Amino acid sequence: MPIELPALPLRDLPFDEIIDVRAPSEFAEDHIPGAINLPVLSDAERARVGTTYVQEDRFLARKIGAALVARNAAAHLEGPLADRGGGWRPLVYCWRGGQRSGSFTTILKQVGWRADTIDGGYRAYRRAVVETLYDTPLDRRIVLIDGGTGTGKTVLLEHIARAGGQVLDLEGLAHHRGSNFGGWPEPQPGQKMFESRLLPLLAETDPTRPVFVEAESNAIGQLRVPPSLWAAMGRAEVIRLEAPLEARARFLTTTYPDLMDDAARLTPRIDSLRPYQPRDRIEAWHMLAREGRHAALAAELIAHHYDPKYNRIPREGRTAIGQVTLTDLTDDDLARAATEALALTGAT
Structure with a gap:
């Protein structure tokens, strides 16, 4: 189950690392402090899937997206995550806690890691920032x-x-x-x-x-x-x-x-x-x-x-x-x- 964000800033979370799986341009604009960027779709890939979804066929877009996510996830497992041990526990998020973070987290869980996602993803985090710095x-x-x-x-x-x-x-x-x-x-x-x-x-x-x-x-x-x-x-x-x-x-x-x-x-x-x-x-x-x-x-x-x-x-x-x-x-x-x-x- 996705976890709900606690009060900001994020402290004492039982996770070893926060992973932002959004595209590099999204990460560059803003991200949760301390997060690392392991995109499951590049900017070009994200645009390709989105265009296919809107202009051609939703099922085809999901199939293309799944193949790309799997390919990129494999590269992350063999690259940046290659040295993570069996007890490593990551927290994963994407734009709204949907398919990108869910797909990557499923793969991490299949490896044996206790991975979780953020309920609402980056959008939930951003709403909490606005509430703290604008409304409180x-x-x-x-x-x-x-x-x-x-x-x-x-x-x-x-x-x-x-x-x-x-x-x-x-x-x-x-x-x-x-x-x-x-x-x-x-x-x-x-x-x-x-x-x-x-x-x-x-x-x-x-x-x-x-x-x-x-x-x-x-x-x-x-x-x-x-x-x-x-x-x-x-x-x-x-x-x-x-x-x-x-x-x-x-x-x-x-x-x-x-x-x-x-x-x-x-x-x-x-x-x-x-x-x-x-x-x-x-x-x-x-x-x-x-x-x-x-x-x-x-x-x-x-x-x-x-x-x-x-x-x-x-x-x-x-x-x-x-x-x-x-x-x-x-x-x-x-x-x-x-x-x-x-x-x-x-x-x-």
């Missing part, structure tokens, strides 16, 4: 680290974590630094994958202790902060960071080395600000970039673009609990700031 209020004490661009918010979170605090690095999960200049070399995950990675990290936090999060808009690049977390951030406590402009500009040049060293990437980022800045200022910024005067460029961007934008952000509903002043944004300075931030919340 978040019972966590969120503390926002707020401050203008270049005040070291992300690095401060790392220091808070080293000092024993609970942190949630949304930019790290989103593969984006949260600004026009914030893209990472690797692409962002999709929204569903972002949420699947976020959920277990949230669940692992202790609800009796504060969780430090960088103050963000509800959009991080192409991704959205899920509603339950965004609502908690909207009523959060706030610690404000302050730092001298010169130190912030210098810090940005070390934070974005991949961008500063690549004129082909930097030029379009500056051009993306044309709707917000006068033409002569944009041209002056391009000149600073061409001359390699990156600290001066960073100072200009902070003073004329990012600080004015930051000062327009509405902050109603949030409670300021203190300010931390940084001097030079070195590691020692940020380590001291982390200790102060923890003290402001009573977390030390």
Whole structure:
């Protein structure tokens, strides 16, 4: 019998491995964290079976599908699963807990393994994610680290974590630094994958202790902060960071080395600000970039673009609990700031 999903995240399940038998493109879009992909139909095979089912004959489609599943299952048994012992117990799922996972699980059971499927498959898992991150209020004490661009918010979170605090690095999960200049070399995950990675990290936090999060808009690049977390951030406590402009500009040049060293990437980022800045200022910024005067460029961007934008952000509903002043944004300075931030919340 298929098993029903317990409360997310999936913990203490009596299984050694979770197997996603959907096609690679389905797995790439999103999957249960920790699952491995052993597709019983490739993307092309799935399309072929689906087309046959709709346009030709349902029985023929099932027969073709069964042959392909058997062939692919054999390849998995002789390949990735060849070293699994007799006591191995897998949990298998497909899109809706139907024929793909059922067929593969039957084969695994015939081998002698205690395999089971997830009732409702990936769709049941996704519904549970939405219920948790969209429909259920978040019972966590969120503390926002707020401050203008270049005040070291992300690095401060790392220091808070080293000092024993609970942190949630949304930019790290989103593969984006949260600004026009914030893209990472690797692409962002999709929204569903972002949420699947976020959920277990949230669940692992202790609800009796504060969780430090960088103050963000509800959009991080192409991704959205899920509603339950965004609502908690909207009523959060706030610690404000302050730092001298010169130190912030210098810090940005070390934070974005991949961008500063690549004129082909930097030029379009500056051009993306044309709707917000006068033409002569944009041209002056391009000149600073061409001359390699990156600290001066960073100072200009902070003073004329990012600080004015930051000062327009509405902050109603949030409670300021203190300010931390940084001097030079070195590691020692940020380590001291982390200790102060923890003290402001009573977390030390």
